[in-house]
Amino acid sequence: MYNKAILIGRLTADPELKQTPNGVSVCSFSIACDRAFSGRNGERQTDFINIVTWRQQAEFVSKYFSKGRLIGIDGSIQTRNYEDKNGNKRTAVEVVADRAFFVDSKNSAQGSGSSYPSNPGNNFSRPAAPAEPASYSSGSFGDFSEIDGEDDLPF
Structure with a gap:
């Protein structure tokens, strides 16, 4: 049997962190997930899904996420x-x-007053474009030769 859920959505309210009588952290919240299709009138349908996290994940969500x-x-x-x-x-x-x-970038979260933990793995900046090799920038059609016959091709 297989039971796997992968979701991306927006929190509908601030997460609620509680402790069990044994001191285990539990956080409950709900997220709004838009469906991939629109209804007859063109409006998108949204599902509101209840989520529960435990222990370190509960503390993480409570600390870094908000409505x-x-x-x-x-x-x-x-x-x-x-x-x-x-x-x-x-x-x-x-x-x-x-x-x-996290799904959105660190910069968009800072604009809303939220701060993400400083983690090099969460750097969402666009990588620099690779430099074009010099041999390609000065090439011309004359640098290529025509192959006689298809029998010599390796494929």
Whole structure:
């Protein structure tokens, strides 16, 4: 069996960090994910998906993400049954995140007042274009010769 969920969406509210009675960190939040297609009237449909993270991931999400931020989630879908305040049986469907990660650039997050941790692995700057070799810049059509016959070709 295989259960894998990979999502990218925007947080609908600030993440909520709590501690279990044993002192384990748990963070719950929801993200809004647009569907890949539009409805009949041309409007995009959005799904609101509940996410739960545990331990270090919970503390990471709570510290570096806030409402409106773009977030990537890698985890699995889980269901659980519970009883509400009125005694009705309910089922909750949520994604338990094994990993949460930044999707937008560091600069766009700083513009909104959020700050990412300084991590060389999160540098999203565009690499410099490679320099063009000198032999290509001064080449001409005369530098090439025509091949007689196709029998000598190695392929």
